[in-house]
Amino acid sequence: MATALHNLSDYDFDSVPDASNMCFGIVVAEWNSEITGTLLEGAVKTLEKHGALSENIHVKTVPGSFELVYGAKQMVLNGGYDAVIILGSVIRGETPHFDYICQGVTYGIARINATQDTPVIYGLLTTNNLQQAKDRAGGKLGNKGDECAVDAIKMAKF
Numbered sequence: 001m002a003t004a005l006h007n008l009s010d011y012d013f014d015s016v017p018d019a020s021n022m023c024f025g026i027v028v029a030e031w032n033s034e035i036t037g038t039l040l041e042g043a044v045k046t047l048e049k050h051g052a053l054s055e056n057i058h059v060k061t062v063p064g065s066f067e068l069v070y071g072a073k074q075m076v077l078n079g080g081y082d083a084v085i086i087l088g089s090v091i092r093g094e095t096p097h098f099d100y101i102c103q104g105v106t107y108g109i110a111r112i113n114a115t116q117d118t119p120v121i122y123g124l125l126t127t128n129n130l131q132q133a134k135d136r137a138g139g140k141l142g143n144k145g146d147e148c149a150v151d152a153i154k155m156a157k158f
C-alpha cells in the first residue's frame with residue numbers, strides 16, 4: 001500500500017491495452033494547482049503514450065477537490081466516456097476540514113463506481129504536507145497522474 005515502496009510511474013508498458021479508440025474525461029481541482037497541474041500533465045502524456053488521441057481527452061476543472069464528485073458524475077452521465085479520471089490534492093491543515101473533504105470525495109467516487117457503468121479513477125492525493133504531494137506529482141515517488149492514466153485504460157478495457 002505504501003507509495004514509498006512503489007514508484008507511481010513504474011508499470012509494465014505491455015500490460016496496458018491500446019487506447020487509440022478510447023475516450024477519456026478528466027476532472028481536475030484548481031486547489032493546489034501546482035500539484036494538480038503536474039498530475040494532469042502526467043495523465044494526458046501517459047494516455048497519449050498508449051494511443052489515445054488528444055481530441056478524445058476532455059479536461060474540465062472544478063474549484064476544489066470536494067467538487068470532483070459532482071464533476072465526475074456529470075461526465076459519467078453526459079459524456080459518453082470509456083473512463084473518467086479525477087485529479088486533486090488535499091493537504092492536511094490545522095482543522096478537521098481535511099478529513100471531511102477526503103471522506104466526501106472518497107465515498108462520492110466509490111458510490112459513482114458502485115452505481116454507474118463508467119469507471120471513475122481515483123487520483124486524489126491526500127497528504128500531510130506539500131512535500132509529500134510534490135513527491136507524488138512528478139517527484140521522487142513518480143506521478144499519480146501516470147498511474148491514473150494506466151488504470152483508466154485498463155478499466156475502460158474491462
Ligand code: DLZ
Nearest residue numbers: 029031063064065066088089090091097
Ligand atoms: C477549503 C479547502 C481546503 C481548506 N483545502 C483544500 C485542499 O487542500 N485541496 C482541495 O482540493 N480543496 C481544498 N479546499 C476546497 C474544497 O475542496 C472545496 O472546494 C470548498 O470547500 C468549496 O466546496
